[in-house]
Amino acid sequence: MTITNYNHLKNKLDEIYMVNPNSFQYGWLTFLYKRTTSPLKYMPLLYIIPFSSVCAVCAYKIMGSLFIHMVTILQHGF
Amino acid sequence: MDFKVFFLNIAASFILVFKRTYFLIVSPYKTMRKISTDFDITQLVIIYTFVYAFFQVAHIYRPISNPPFFLFFMVVLNVFATSLFFYVISFAFGKRDIQFSTIFFTWSYTLIPTIIWFTTSFVLYFLIPPPRTMSFNGKLFSIVFTTFSLSLLLWKFILVYFSIRFSTKLDVARIVFIMLLYMSVLAPYIVWMYLSNIFRVPFL
Numbered sequence: 441m442t443i444t445n446y447n448h449l450k451n452k453l454d455e456i457y458m459v460n461p462n463s464f465q466y467g468w469l470t471f472l473y474k475r476t477t478s479p480l481k482y483m484p485l486l487y488i489i490p491f492s493s494v495c496a497v498c499a500y501k502i503m504g505s506l507f508i509h510m511v512t513i514l515q516h517g518f
Numbered sequence: 519m520d521f522k523v524f525f526l527n528i529a530a531s532f533i534l535v536f537k538r539t540y541f542l543i544v545s546p547y548k549t550m551r552k553i554s555t556d557f558d559i560t561q562l563v564i565i566y567t568f569v570y571a572f573f574q575v576a577h578i579y580r581p582i583s584n585p586p587f588f589l590f591f592m593v594v595l596n597v598f599a600t601s602l603f604f605y606v607i608s609f610a611f612g613k614r615d616i617q618f619s620t621i622f623f624t625w626s627y628t629l630i631p632t633i634i635w636f637t638t639s640f641v642l643y644f645l646i647p648p649p650r651t652m653s654f655n656g657k658l659f660s661i662v663f664t665t666f667s668l669s670l671l672l673w674k675f676i677l678v679y680f681s682i683r684f685s686t687k688l689d690v691a692r693i694v695f696i697m698l699l700y701m702s703v704l705a706p707y708i709v710w711m712y713l714s715n716i717f718r719v720p721f722l
Contacts, residue, residue: 455555459683462690473690481547484676485669492668496661508650511660514667515648517719518576518639 531560539630546676553627554684557619565626568633569593569721576640584716592711593629593721601625603703607696608686616686624681631674632721635667 464470479487500507538561541549573586583589601622608616642663650656682693704722711717 455551458551458555459687460689464691480676482545483543484546484673485543488669488672489665492672493661493665495668496664499664500657500661505652507664508652508656508660511663512649514719515639515643515650515663518636518643 528560531558531564534558535561535564538627542627542630542677543673546673546680550624550627550677550680551684554620554624554681557623562623562626565629565633566590566594569629572633572636572640576636579640579644589716589721592716596722597622597625597629600700603700604682604686604696607699608688611686611688611692613686613688621681621685624685625678628674628677628681631670631677635670636719636721638666 462470462473464473503510538549538553570586570590573589577583577586601618604621604625605616605618608621646659650660678697679693682688682696683690686693688696708720708722711720
């Protein structure tokens, strides 16, 4: 049991550390990068969907009827 | 008995594909990391069967489009060429221990948002056929559809980044550089596909 737990833990750690952590030349940039990207590792759609809806509404407000025509073209895209 | 094992393996791969699709939504980082440590031909066959099945069904309802096998071939060729591109560039960056199969496998899983978008667009084309109008319902649907499309696109970008990160083990700066290089090659290819009436929206 102990050996199984150890092997499981070892395999998990090998998997976690399979890539080196990202780091930039500047500490503040590394900090900014990690703060902005860490929410995207778990349930990114919680952030993506509100962001996309805001972008869609803004695009409609800016473009108006052109936005509707673009969606018509997009629907033919498949 | 061999048939029993064969079908059980296919069933297990089916379950894995759906399970990984779900967890690519919930926790894409851990799931893509797990995918990069694995390689299963059956899962690839399942994913590309979904791709071919979509083209086949879409061709029945839109016979003016290209033959489904040709479109399927273009998709597989594109995935293969993309994987080869990243493999060669990563090799040039000094990553000699990466495997082409890992890049191909993880990149194939990034097709899932594409499959979802094309399937949904196909269904909506018949449920709520275009053109959209300036009525309240038309505007509402346009905003919802754009939100849906943009969400899938951003999710796909996240999956693409994680795919390259875990299959090539490069850092973010090099990945951004490679992606810019890839987009510079991809852009004329997308334009060519559009002008040749192969894909109006690229199946990438």
